[in-house]
Each structure stands twice: as C-alpha cells, then as structure tokens.
Amino acid sequence: MDDSNIFKIALITTILGLSGMLLLADNVMPHEVKIKNIDKSMLDADIMIEGVVTKIDKSSGSNTYFMQIMDDTGKITAVIFPNTIMDIEKTSLNVNSFKTHRIKMTGKVTSYNGNLEIILKDASSIKVIA
DSSP states (O other), X not given: OOHHHHHHHHHHHHHHHHHHHHHHXXXXXXXXXXXXXXXXXXXXXXXXXXXXXXXXXXXXXXXXXXXXXXXXXXXXXXXEOHHHHHHHHHTTOOGGGXXXXXXXEEEEEXXXXXXXXXEEOOGGGEEEOO
C-alpha cells in the first residue's frame, strides 16, 4: 500500500471517530456515586446521586434554593439557581414538592466555603423516584 492510500484511510478513520464522539457526547451519563464517596478529586465533574431530600431552604437574597440530600452513606447540599428554578416551575412542579421524596439528580461537584456541593445541571436533571 502506498503512502497516499494509508493517509486516506487514516483521515477517514479520524473523521468517523470524531463525528461519532460528537454525536454520542450528549448521551454519556455521569456515573452514579454514593454521597460519602464524593471528594475534592471530583471538583467540576458531573455526577449522579440518589437520595432523599431532607431539607429545602431558599436564599434570602435571591431565588436560589438549597436542598439537603441524604443517602445511606451521608448528606450533601444541592444548589438550584434561579434559571433552573424557572424551568422546573414550567413543568408544573414546585421545588418544595421534592421534600421527603427520593430523587435522582445529576449535577456538577463544586466547593463553597470549604464544603462540597452539587450544582443541579438543569431542570431535566432531577427526577422523583419515590
């Protein structure tokens, strides 16, 4: 095989591989973790957790909500910013309706004042399980 044929095969393979990655990138689900396993090595990573919402507080200065989520290994705070709150309310749900329910949510791990939190990705990233 001559160099031009090898180059063409390599180019086609590269284009197909990159196209496949772009098409499938949105379908890759973050891995589900137990709350006790969330640590600083996961900062800025998207993760999925499942737990019971034990507490919901609203910021006094904005429409930001803080949900405390507990599984059988620990608890963590999930932060829901106003734009996501509006999207949740468009689905005829109220954030306070999540309290005492088991949920599954996807979000980004962040740190605020030394505490790890999860920022809810968007309104479709939270589901009531029970």
